[in-house]
Amino acid sequence: MLRIPGMPLLPGTLFRDVSRGHYPKPQSLLSFQGLSMLSDRQKCLPSDSSAVTVDLSCPPIGSPSIYPPRSGPCMPPWISYDKKVLCFHAFFKQTLQELYHAPYLVRKVKIYYYLEDGTVEIFEPRVDNSGIVQGCVVHRQRVRKAPPCDNEFMSLIDFNVDMTVQIFDRHYHITNCDHFTRVFLNKRGITVPDPVEPPCDPTELVKNRHQARSVSSTKKNHPFAQFLKYDRQVLKFSAYWDDRTEFGDVRKLELCYYLADDTIEIKEAHIRNSGRDGPTVFLKRGRLVREFQGLLLPGQVTPKTLLNVLGTNMRNVRYCIDPLNTGNKEIHYYNERDLQIGSVINVYGRAVVITDLDPYTRKYFRKRFGIQDFTPLTIPNRSDDCAEHKSTERLLPPFNGWGSYEDSVGNCLSVEPKPPKSDFKKFIKFDRYVLRFGAKMLSTVKANCERIFVISYYLCDDTLQIQEIAVRNSGFLGGEFMKRKRLELPGQEKFSCKQPQYYMAWNFFIGSTMALKDFIFHIVSADEYTLMYMEHHPEEFCHANVLVIMEKVTNFLKTRMADFIGTCVPSCNDLDAKTDIFVSFESFKGALINALGNQISDHEIITLCRHFSAEQTLPHKCTRSNVRAAAHLELKRSLWNARDDLMEHFHHINPKNLPFLPESKVRSTLRGCRLPFSTELIDNILSILNRNDCNDIEICDLMNFLDVSCGKGCDMPPVNHAFELCPKIPFLHKGRSVNFTCFLHYLNLPLNLPTGINNDSTKVNDDRILPPSATTKTNEQKDEDVHKDDHLI
Numbered sequence: 093m094l095r096i097p098g099m100p101l102l103p104g105t106l107f108r109d110v111s112r113g114h115y116p117k118p119q120s121l122l123s124f125q126g127l128s129m130l131s132d133r134q135k136c137l138p139s140d141s142s143a144v145t146v147d148l149s150c151p152p153i154g155s156p157s158i159y160p161p162r163s164g165p166c167m168p169p170w171i172s173y174d175k176k177v178l179c180f181h182a183f184f185k186q187t188l189q190e191l192y193h194a195p196y197l198v199r200k201v202k203i204y205y206y207l208e209d210g211t212v213e214i215f216e217p218r219v220d221n222s223g224i225v226q227g228c229v230v231h232r233q234r235v236r237k238a239p240p241c242d243n244e245f246m247s248l249i250d251f252n253v254d255m256t257v258q259i260f261d262r263h264y265h266i267t268n269c270d271h272f273t274r275v276f277l278n279k280r281g282i283t284v285p286d287p288v289e290p291p292c293d294p295t296e297l298v299k300n301r302h303q304a305r306s307v308s309s310t311k312k313n314h315p316f317a318q319f320l321k322y323d324r325q326v327l328k329f330s331a332y333w334d335d336r337t338e339f340g341d342v343r344k345l346e347l348c349y350y351l352a353d354d355t356i357e358i359k360e361a362h363i364r365n366s367g368r369d370g371p372t373v374f375l376k377r378g379r380l381v382r383e384f385q386g387l388l389l390p391g392q393v394t395p396k397t398l399l400n401v402l403g404t405n406m407r408n409v410r411y412c413i414d415p416l417n418t419g420n421k422e423i424h425y426y427n428e429r430d431l432q433i434g435s436v437i438n439v440y441g442r443a444v445v446i447t448d449l450d451p452y453t454r455k456y457f458r459k460r461f462g463i464q465d466f467t468p469l470t471i472p473n474r475s476d477d478c479a480e481h482k483s484t485e486r487l488l489p490p491f492n493g494w495g496s497y498e499d500s501v502g503n504c505l506s507v508e509p510k511p512p513k514s515d516f517k518k519f520i521k522f523d524r525y526v527l528r529f530g531a532k533m534l535s536t537v538k539a540n541c542e543r544i545f546v547i548s549y550y551l552c553d554d555t556l557q558i559q560e561i562a563v564r565n566s567g568f569l570g571g572e573f574m575k576r577k578r579l580e581l582p583g584q585e586k587f588s589c590k591q592p593q594y595y596m597a598w599n600f601f602i603g604s605t606m607a608l609k610d611f612i613f614h615i616v617s618a619d620e621y622t623l624m625y626m627e628h629h630p631e632e633f634c635h636a637n638v639l640v641i642m643e644k645v646t647n648f649l650k651t652r653m654a655d656f657i658g659t660c661v662p663s664c665n666d667l668d669a670k671t672d673i674f675v676s677f678e679s680f681k682g683a684l685i686n687a688l689g690n691q692i693s694d695h696e697i698i699t700l701c702r703h704f705s706a707e708q709t710l711p712h713k714c715t716r717s718n719v720r721a722a723a724h725l726e727l728k729r730s731l732w733n734a735r736d737d738l739m740e741h742f743h744h745i746n747p748k749n750l751p752f753l754p755e756s757k758v759r760s761t762l763r764g765c766r767l768p769f770s771t772e773l774i775d776n777i778l779s780i781l782n783r784n785d786c787n788d789i790e791i792c793d794l795m796n797f798l799d800v801s802c803g804k805g806c807d808m809p810p811v812n813h814a815f816e817l818c819p820k821i822p823f824l825h826k827g828r829s830v831n832f833t834c835f836l837h838y839l840n841l842p843l844n845l846p847t848g849i850n851n852d853s854t855k856v857n858d859d860r861i862l863p864p865s866a867t868t869k870t871n872e873q874k875d876e877d878v879h880k881d882d883h884l885i
Contacts, residue, residue: 173207178276180205180251181268183290194294201229203264205251210234212246214259235259252277253285315353322351327456329431330448331358332471333374333439341366342472345374345444349431356380356426358439375439382424384440393420429461434469447471490587497592514553522551527625529600530617531558543568545613549597554578556595558608574609582607601626601635603694618695627699635695638703645700646839648688653841659683661832673832674706680830701827704835714818716780721808722817723769723777724800730768735798738765742791752788767798772813779818 122131180203185196204213214230234245238258250257256265268287269277277284327349332342344361358375362368397414426437437444448468449457457463488504491497498512527549533540544561555576562570580592581599599606605614618626623636630637649656660675660683681697741761746753755778762774769777781797782790796802811817836843 170208176207176272176276178205178207178248178251178273179203179270180253180266180273182257182264182266184262184264188295193298197224197295198291198293199224200290201264203251203257203266204232205248206232207248210245210247212259214264230259248277248280249282252282254288319352325351325456327351327428327431327453328450329446329453330450330468331437331444331446333442333444334472335442336472343374344471347431347437347444347446348377349428350377351428354379354425354427358444379425380437380439382426382430382438384438395420432457432463433466445469488589490589493587501591519552525551525625527551527597527600527622528619529602529615529622531613531615534605534612534614539567542566545573547600547608547613547615548576549595549600550576551597554594554596556608558613579608598633601633601693601695602698623698623702627702635693636699638699641692641696641700642838644691645684645688646841648691649839649841652687653843656683656687657836657843659686672706674829675832677701677828677830680832698827700835701830704831704838705827706829706831707826714776714780718808718817719773719776719780720797722773722811722813723798725808725810726768726773727798727800732768734765735795738767738798739795741765746791751792752784752786752790754788758789758791758794770813773817776813776818 120131121128123129181200182203183198183200186199188194188197199216201214201216204215205211206213211232212230212235213228213232216226216229218226236242237244237246237250246257246259251266253266253269256263258264265288267290269284274284329347329349331345331347333345334342336342344363346359346361348357348359349355350357355377356375356379357373357377360368360372360374362372397417397420398411399414430437431446433446433449435446437446447470449466454466457466488501491500494500496512499509502509502512529547529549531545531547533543533545535541542563543566544563546559546561548557548559550556555578557572557576558574560568560570560573562568578594580594584592586592595606595608600615602615602618605612607613626633626636627638630639634640660679661673680701681694684692684697684700738761741764742753743749745757745761759774759778762769762777777797778789782793784790
């Protein structure tokens with residue numbers, strides 16, 4: 093039986109095949125290797141002469157095949173071509189009536205041909221802001237051919253590159269296809285031409301031409317995005333407005349450009365004594381227009397324009413709104429590109445010239461626009477302009493003698509006089525710092541020359557006070573000679589505009605002569621604290637600076653070394669044979685005065701003698717029993733019972749159980765384990781403990797020392813550990829004997845002494861020469877002492 097393809101199985105649709113003469117019966121059983129079984133072999137489907145599979149339930153596909161006849165696949169097309177689609181790129185032209193310059197619109201589409209059933213679908217890709225409803229143009233269906241072949245459906249042969257296809261009265265020109273489509277058609281024996289360029293869309297050309305006219309060179313961002321990006325970023329420019337009219341002058345301005353919203357604010361910098369007062373705002377913050385043609389009248393500029401106004405009264409009026417808003421004029425505003433050095437800005441009729449930029453603005457322009465030249469412009473002046481005030485050139489009226497100079501200055505600086513301010517930091521730093529000098533009065537009266545005075549200089553406020561020491565049967569009462577106050581240096585004009593100079597601390601030194609309150613005093617001595625303070629601050633007191641003094645002595649003694657040594661030590665011709673030579677203060681002073689004369693002062697000589705002093709301060713000795721009694725007293729008062737913890741801590745920091753530990757570790761252990769000892773008591777304890785050659789402390793001796801259980805109980809009352817337990821008496825006689833060998837070693841000059849017979853005597857006048865056996869220090873130790881003294885200086 094033959095069946096009409098595409099028709100349902102109904103009576104009258106089946107016809108008898110006359111050419112067929114063999115009607116075999118179907119065989120369901122077969123014999124395989126002697127066994128009878130059910131045959132499950134499927135009968136091959138019939139195929140046509142073109143090797144295309146014939147399926148009675150599917151319509152045929154009229155396309156050639158690359159397979160020879162009766163050798164193609166025996167599968168239905170809806171299985172063999174499942175999910176296989178041919179894709180073609182095409183376009184069609186749509187006529188336009190709205191645009192004058194664009195007669196048609198080119199619309200690009202994609203044509204999909206489904207091989208499984210021969211259906212066609214046309215889809216147009218979506219384009220943003222196109223104004224056209226895009227998407228599916230033709231739904232998936234079988235499409236009939238154009239007349240006169242409208243009784244046939246479109247097949248695979250009807251689609252190819254560079255071919256025009258008519259689908260539902262619309263002509264599609266195919267320009268390209270995808271790779272799968274090209275390979276599939278080539279296997280079918282269909283030649284596929286090269287891709288064809290689609291024509292240009294006239295509407296796109298018109299649109300691009302309008303955008304090129306409207307879009308400016310700088311990209312405009314959204315206002316809120318611009319605010320977030322440039323918030324608090326301000327460009328500052330220096331400018332001026334030349335208003336040199338009959339009553340005007342040059343106005344100095346400061347222009348601020350806010351990048352967050354492109355607004356401009358201008359402030360005016362008033363010149364001192366210019367006569368202008370009040371707010372300094374020259375232009376309120378806002379957008380500045382480029383062209384100013386006068387103020388507009390109310391209602392002259394409106395946001396909307398009305399056209400075709402009809403009617404005679406207000407009730408019957410008819411109007412329409414102009415969508416193109418042709419009545420309004422575009423307004424241009426200033427931006428950062430217009431603000432450069434030398435630019436003239438129209439500020440509502442006033443010509444403002446930019447002269448300079450601040451550092452941030454220069455960096456911004458250098459990074460944004462690549463500008464490197466930022467040469468500022470000069471601001472024009474006027475002969476009658478007010479000159480700028482300079483505080484350094486201000487002259488005060490002369491002092492009238494009433495009160496102090498500082499009080500008079502306060503009267504001149506302000507209408508409401510204020511008391512002079514003192515240096516509070518200096519007062520706190522140098523409070524109770526007093527330098528005391530012993531002085532004698534120089535006078536024509538013999539009795540005044542025998543009077544003794546003490547000059548006290550207070551470093552906190554640079555004041556000085558003079559006290560007189562009473563002498564028995566002298567006729568002068570001791571006590572306060574001059575009250576504490578500041579004294580001016582002599583030789584200054586009293587009633588002058590300049591601030592007077594006062595006596596300072598560096599004006600006082602031993603050997604100086606000065607006029608204090610119409611009296612002449614000669615300083616002859618100073619106490620130990622004054623000498624130590626001046627030696628510890630050599631940068632302020634040049635007469636106590638050992639480096640400066642030794643440099644001056646070295647320059648004078650380069651050619652007089654032999655005479656100096658002969659004057660100081662006359663009987664010592666060969667100094668190399670002696671280890672240390674000590675001379676008295678008087679001999680050393682006399683030799684320096686003979687060599688330098690008036691070029692060296694008494695204070696400088698005393699400084700050298702104290703620096704190279706042969707007298708050493710005795711070490712402070714502490715009694716072991718007293719220190720132990722004081723330590724046990726503190727331990728019992730605080731109920732301390734952590735000896736085992738202390739021993740465990742020593743084992744932790746000393747895993748090798750060394751018998752000796754450095755003093756720094758022992759001190760940190762005593763402080764870390766919270767022993768009830770003050771800092772002074774810890775110093776006293778560490779000074780009496782046993783030590784080795786490396787000056788390390790014995791741990792066993794320390795633990796026995798802190799053991800309260802053994803030994804006699806404490807019978808010592810509480811004492812002051814800083815002063816009473818181990819009294820530290822200062823050495824007040826430093827410098828009476830000078831180590832002449834250290835002094836010569838520091839000079840480092842050739843001696844130029846003649847060699848002669850050594851004198852065996854150990855005394856020459858009042859100069860004592862010690863043999864090497866009598867010295868307690870070697871040369872190396874002396875050198876170390878000299879270096880230590882230099883370090884202290």
